[in-house]
Amino acid sequence: MQSPNFESFIFSNGSISACYWNTTLGVPCQQGSVPTIGVDARSVGDIQAAVNFAVKHDLRLSVKNTGHDYLGRSTARGSFMIWTHYLKNITYNSSFVPEGAPSTEIYNAITLEAGVQWHEAYDAVQAQGRVLVGGLSAGGSVGSAGGWLLGGGHSAISPQHGLGVDNVIELNVVTSTGEYLTVNLHKHSDLFWALRGGGGGTYGVVTSVTYRTHPSVPLTAIFFAANSTNNSTFKTFFTEFVRIHPNLPDEGFSGYSLVAPNGIQCFYIAPNVTQAQANKTFDSFAFAQNLTSEGLSISTALTVPYPSFYSWYTSLFSTGQQVGTITDMASRLISRDTVEQNPQGIANAVLSMGAASWDFVAGGAVSKVAHDSTGLNPAWRKALVHVVWGIGWDEGTPTSEIKKLRAKLAQSLTDVNRLTGSSAYFNEASMFEPSPKYTFFGDHYDRLKAIKNAYDPTGLFVVKEGVGSDDWDKSLNCRI
Ligand SMILES: Cc1cc2nc3c(=O)[nH]c(=O)nc-3n(C[C@H](O)[C@H](O)[C@H](O)COP(=O)(O)OP(=O)(O)OC[C@H]3O[C@@H](n4cnc5c(N)ncnc54)[C@H](O)[C@@H]3O)c2cc1C
Structure with missing residues (x-):
């Protein structure tokens, strides 16, 4: 798994079964939540044989591709795994x-x-x-x-x-x-x-x-970074930053910002928008310039033309890897209406998260698709931004400490709900949502469940907080 916390297993008495990467801890390697056995599938036939085998022997099944899932859904303790990694055509x-x-x-x-x-x-x-x-x-x-x-x-x-x-x-x-x-x-x-x-x-x-x-079309990339040791200046800056977002999809802007209580790094793009046009939109960041006299320090503010999405992607993302970081995540989809009505409230909430990823990946074409045309959480169609934050800890941290961190994360979700509502993106979210049916699927849940029951009547495929998981106990091994 990308996040090693999903390879370990916490028993109800608080003891942990794990195989830590950090061997200096001297903890003997245990199976944890790593599947006991599995199939390295190389064909559709392999997958059919594996599914039939799992059904015949009533096995707990896990389906794993990259193991990147932020809720650990591609593994399960004691499970039989189907691994799809080498299906590469x-x-x-x-x-x-x-x-x-x-x-x-x-x-x-x-x-x-x-x-x-x-x-x-x-x-x-x-x-x-x-x-x-x-x-x-x-x-x-x-x-x-x-x-x-x-x-x-x-x-x-x-x-x-x-x-x-x-x-x-x-x-x-x-x-x-x-x-x-x-x-x-x-x-x-x-x-x-x-x-x-x-x-x-x-x-x-x-x-x-x-x-x-x-x-493939050319694009203009927008790079912006600023920080301030003056909390009130940074709050003012970030409130204005939030306030301009509802207009940005119409200008062709989208992308990601990493936000900390006193700093921001913003990587936006504007596909099929010339550098001259992008510079004009970038002028709406003028509020940032005005705040330099109040202690805002702007370290980067530039637009760069790229011949294609591919050239932008390869220049920023083509190397590196993120495996090995313990992560428990939380997130909310923030609607365009909420951003318009309460930029200050949203800004304060995001800055209180510690470090957050402000994923400006909705609005525009996402909002133009009819709410019922796919099974997706309808909240995506009203959303403008997907905000993600989380916690981490070192291997070997005792369960009591992990519990405290998780309680803090859960509290941050409750706090933000008052502003944003409780809708979230299924793939990047908390494992401890109190109402996962609504949070992840909104009013599509019942229809999704009926379709699941028609194609998977025995409940072979079940994952944390997924459709149909409400029919199972917390371990997802026993029907309730
Ligand atoms: C570094 C990083 C960057 C990310 N960036 C983005 C992003 O830009 N946009 C975004 O939307 N999300 C992003 N995500 C989140 C990503 O969508 C989820 O982690 C997702 O679960 C990954 O799917 P996977 O198949 O690669 O991983 P896995 O962990 O292998 O699988 C995830 C889930 O899908 C199921 N699954 C996998 N393959 C199949 C299959 N063939 N059939 C049926 N079920 C299957 C698994 O059982 C599991 O429940 C990112 C995640 C990481 C770690």
């Missing part, structure tokens, strides 16, 4: 017609097998002079056809082209009966609806995904 087709569709329904598309990661997918579309809506991480390591998509899939270019779920044309999936189905708007459209946002590890094992591609 990529097929580009400039005139893809979905199965069962009229021959006039043609897409410029790319089909990615379940183990393809974003760096591989981006390389493949770049070779065709095209662009994909995809995730961003150091080294492009997030899976392009697994949990990212099934939970929603946000991208720096989502405000221009929608989320991952808005760009998928067809999926292939092995269900709990071992059947191999092609699902799209014309075949098994109910399952297609649910797979677009209803969560990874819940409906079956997806073996491949076909996405529409977009023409």
Whole structure:
């Protein structure tokens, strides 16, 4: 797992079973929550055989692609794992017609097998002079056809082209009966609806995904960094920063900011926007210049033209990796209305989180997709920003300390709910949401559950806070 905390297991008496990376702690290596055995799947047939085996022997199943899940959903203590990492085929087709569709329904598309990661997918579309809506991480390591998509899939270019779920044309999936189905708007459209946002590890094992591609266009990148030792100045700055956001999607801006109580680093992009146009929009950051006399220090404020999304992505994200950091996350989707009505309240709340990622990946095209066209949490359609924060600790930290940190994180969620409501992104969120059905799926939950029950009546696929998990005890091993 990317976050080693999901490889350890905390018993109810507080003792921990783990195999720590830090061997100087002298703790003997134990199995923790790492699956006991699994299948390194290399074909659809391998996945069908593994699913049939799990059903026959009534095994707890985990489906793992990259192991990046921030809630540890791709592992389970004592489970039998299906590992999709080596399903790496990529097929580009400039005139893809979905199965069962009229021959006039043609897409410029790319089909990615379940183990393809974003760096591989981006390389493949770049070779065709095209662009994909995809995730961003150091080294492009997030899976392009697994949990990212099934939970929603946000991208720096989502405000221009929608989320991952808005760009998928067809999926292939092995269900709990071992059947191999092609699902799209014309075949098994109910399952297609649910797979677009209803969560990874819940409906079956997806073996491949076909996405529409977009023409590659130049973009202008916006880099901005500022800090202040004067709390009140930084609060004023950040309140103004929040206030200008509702207009930015219309100007073609999107991207990410890392926010700390006294500083910010902002990486925005404006695809298909010239540097001259971007500079004009950037003028709306003038409030920052005005605050320099009050102690705001601006270390970076520049726009840079790039020939393509790919060149921007490779210059910032092509190297590095993030494995090995213990992370417990919390997040909220913040609606455009809330940002417009209460920029100061939002600014204060974000600054109180310690360090937060202000993911400006919604609004624009994301808001234009009809609320019911996919199974995704409808809150995404009203959202402008996805804010993420969290906690970490060192290996070997006693359970009592971990509990205290988790209680603080839970309190921060309760505090922010008053301002933002409790909707959140399924893939980057807290493991301890009090109302996960509403938080992750809103009013889509009942329909999602009915579809799950139709395709997975025995509940083979079950993950933390996922659709149908309410039928199981906390361990997800026993039905209640
Ligand atoms: C460094 C980093 C950067 C990130 N950046 C982004 C981002 O830019 N945008 C964004 O939206 N999210 C981002 N995320 C969150 C990401 O969407 C989730 O971590 C997601 O769960 C990763 O999916 P995966 O398949 O790679 O990982 P895994 O941990 O292997 O799987 C995640 C979940 O999906 C299920 N699953 C995996 N493969 C399949 C399959 N083939 N069929 C059915 N179920 C499957 C698993 O059972 C598990 O429940 C990021 C995460 C990290 C760690």
